Amino acid sequence: MKATREAIPAVLIELAQRGADIVALDADLAKSTGLDKFAALYPDRFFDCGVAEQNMIGTANGLAAAGKTAFVGGFTVFTVGRAWDQLRNVTCYANLNVKICSSHAGISVGEDGATHQTFEDIALLRMLPTMKILVPADYWQAAEMLRAAAALEGPVFIRIGRPKVPFVYDESYRFELGQAEVLRPGEDVTLVACGITVKMALDAAEALAEDGISAEVINAATIKPLDEDTIIASAAKTGHVVTAEEHSVIGGLGGAVAEVLGENLPTPLRRVGLADRYGKSAPYEELFAFFGITADEIAAAAREML
Amino acid sequence: MMAATKDLSRGDLKRYLEERALTLRRHCLEMIGRAKSGHPGGSLSAADIVAVLYFHHMRQDPKNPRDPDRDRFVLSKGHAAPVLYAALAENGYFPLQDLQGLRQLDSRLEGHPDMNKVSGVDITSGSLGQGLSAANGMALAGRIDGRDYRVYVLIGDGESQEGMIWEAAMFGAHHKLDRVTAFVDYNNLQIDGHVSDIVEVQPLKDKWRAFGWHVLEVDGHDVIAIEDALKEADMMHGKPTVILARTVKCKGVSFMENKADWHGKAPNDDELRQALAELSCVPEVGA
Ligand SMILES: Cc1ncc(C[n+]2csc(CCOP(=O)(O)OP(=O)(O)O)c2C)c(N)n1
Ligand SMILES: [Mg+2]
Numbered sequence: 001m002k003a004t005r006e007a008i009p010a011v012l013i014e015l016a017q018r019g020a021d022i023v024a025l026d027a028d029l030a031k032s033t034g035l036d037k038f039a040a041l042y043p044d045r046f047f048d049c050g051v052a053e054q055n056m057i058g059t060a061n062g063l064a065a066a067g068k069t070a071f072v073g074g075f076t077v078f079t080v081g082r083a084w085d086q087l088r089n090v091t092c093y094a095n096l097n098v099k100i101c102s103s104h105a106g107i108s109v110g111e112d113g114a115t116h117q118t119f120e121d122i123a124l125l126r127m128l129p130t131m132k133i134l135v136p137a138d139y140w141q142a143a144e145m146l147r148a149a150a151a152l153e154g155p156v157f158i159r160i161g162r163p164k165v166p167f168v169y170d171e172s173y174r175f176e177l178g179q180a181e182v183l184r185p186g187e188d189v190t191l192v193a194c195g196i197t198v199k200m201a202l203d204a205a206e207a208l209a210e211d212g213i214s215a216e217v218i219n220a221a222t223i224k225p226l227d228e229d230t231i232i233a234s235a236a237k238t239g240h241v242v243t244a245e246e247h248s249v250i251g252g253l254g255g256a257v258a259e260v261l262g263e264n265l266p267t268p269l270r271r272v273g274l275a276d277r278y279g280k281s282a283p284y285e286e287l288f289a290f291f292g293i294t295a296d297e298i299a300a301a302a303r304e305m306l
Numbered sequence: 307m308m309a310a311t312k313d314l315s316r317g318d319l320k321r322y323l324e325e326r327a328l329t330l331r332r333h334c335l336e337m338i339g340r341a342k343s344g345h346p347g348g349s350l351s352a353a354d355i356v357a358v359l360y361f362h363h364m365r366q367d368p369k370n371p372r373d374p375d376r377d378r379f380v381l382s383k384g385h386a387a388p389v390l391y392a393a394l395a396e397n398g399y400f401p402l403q404d405l406q407g408l409r410q411l412d413s414r415l416e417g418h419p420d421m422n423k424v425s426g427v428d429i430t431s432g433s434l435g436q437g438l439s440a441a442n443g444m445a446l447a448g449r450i451d452g453r454d455y456r457v458y459v460l461i462g463d464g465e466s467q468e469g470m471i472w473e474a475a476m477f478g479a480h481h482k483l484d485r486v487t488a489f490v491d492y493n494n495l496q497i498d499g500h501v502s503d504i505v506e507v508q509p510l511k512d513k514w515r516a517f518g519w520h521v522l523e524v525d526g527h528d529v530i531a532i533e534d535a536l537k538e539a540d541m542m543h544g545k546p547t548v549i550l551a552r553t554v555k556c557k558g559v560s561f562m563e564n565k566a567d568w569h570g571k572a573p574n575d576d577e578l579r580q581a582l583a584e585l586s587c588v589p590e591v592g593a
Pocket of ligand 2: 462463464491492493494495496
């Protein structure tokens with residue numbers, strides 16, 4: 001088990017050591033993002049903007065306009081929410097090299113509750129032209145996404161979380177932008193997940209197999225640009241699709257898959273996720289059970305359709 | 307500094323820059339009149355400041371618009387795009403002819419500046435409140451790279467109601483960004499009326515000072531005073547400078563001056579003819 005956020009300092013330090021022209025900014029949350037470790041080694045390339053997220057993105061925009069690749073931290077709810085206009089009207093519109101590696105996305109934030117969790121961040125960013133959205137399922141995928149973000153042109157959002165999560169990959173993993181990964185082939189139903197729900201979907205497929213149901217598991221790690229071909233091909237094969245995410249069922253992975261299938265291959269679909277409601281405080285495993293975002297719920301949604 | 311004006315006497319420089327500012331004002335009104343839309347008030351208000359920067363003070367090379375060592379200009383009040391476009395075109399960043407396309411489908415001259423479309427625009431703007439942060443970021447990048455370019459940023463007084471301006475003011479002083487010089491186009495007008503009636507920003511001088519900035523006050527239509535203030539700002543060490551420029555919105559056209567209504571309204575053909583006459587120019591209405 002390792003948190004996706006632990007990849008932030010590890011990869012940024014690695015990038016800086018390799019001579020990448022990067023800077024990092026935070027908004028008084030460098031201890032949460034781990035950017036304090038980057039700051040300790042590269043004090044001239046780190047800027048703590050204090051509790052001022054709009055200024056953080058605005059400053060990152062200026063750094064990027066002057067040639068730097070700027071990684072920005074903070075908590076996702078504030079970096080994306082408070083500074084959305086800064087992201088919309090400058091970062092994305094001008095296609096600047098600002099890479100959002102904020103932490104504490106999703107409801108796996110846990111005890112801090114609804115004000116600090118996110119269920120809308122993917123939706124908020126998905127409709128911004130030029131933005132790329134990456135959701136890591138584990139530490140190794142997060143690390144690869146951070147490396148990819150540095151190499152990509154323009155804005156990137158990596159949806160990084162607080163808790164330690166199980167490994168889905170190992171150190172040899174290589175990320176490819178826009179490539180959904182079929183982690184387990186199957187015939188009867190397609191389970192499309194991203195982030196923390198990838199492991200749940202794999203567990204659900206295991207449980208379904210015991211009932212003689214063959215589930216295909218896809219990690220749609222790039223939400224934008226979405227790998228439509230892989231999703232359509234799988235839906236064509238299985239005829240049933242379940243999506244799973246720690247995000248609202250509106251506007252996130254489930255919404256994106258519904259759009260793709262609706263236009264290309266109308267297919268029965270169930271969306272597991274936050275059902276148009278705010279989160280709440282609790283240890284995050286209890287929250288997932290409370291909101292019905294679990295391997296059992298994913299399996300149940302699949303069974304319901306078959 | 308521009309080589310062409312470096313050796314002018316103060317008197318000659320004054321006459322030259324005043325003529326340039328007048329030219330910018332005429333372009334602005336012609337562009338906005340032709341487009342039948344745009345923001346004359348804030349464009350004319352800032353014409354003298356922009357003229358001093360673009361025809362004398364800034365280090366720039368229109369043939370090399372992405373020169374990493376160039377001075378930068380951030381038009382935080384992006385709705386004054388016409389005055390920036392006019393200055394860029396007069397400097398040769400793109401043909402003067404292009405000014406006629408303002409706000410049209412086949413033109414790169416968007417209603418608000420787009421750095422990826424218009425040569426010489428250093429950053430995209432239009433959403434108020436963001437320019438000072440961007441200027442700070444550019445200055446930080448220059449510091450990291452050991453470059454000595456300066457960054458100039460133009461903020462509106464109404465825009466100064468945005469909280470982000472003050473986040474950036476705090477940040478700029480904290481980082482001792484002495485290569486940043488901000489102008490406040492202090493015309494006491496915004497869309498809905500007088501700034502002092504909507505939400506007072508006074509005392510601006512005390513506010514900026516309290517935020518750790520070196521503060522200068524000038525008549526924003528006195529080109530020599532503007533240049534002198536810029537020179538003083540360039541010499542400051544350890545502190546960014548803000549120049550509070552007292553201005554008249556829509557300066558130069560008697561019937562448009564100081565009226566909130568002319569913030570974002572285009573002159574009709576008659577008004578344009580009259581305005582251009584006041585700016586001593588042969589009208590080219592409908593050309
Ligand atoms: C964030 C944001 N809110 C609102 C607007 C709409 N708007 C455009 S100009 C303006 C008034 C600006 O007044 P001021 O800064 O004083 O500009 P000036 O008088 O120099 O034209 C407003 C509210 C905007 N462009 N951006
Ligand atoms: Mg004003």
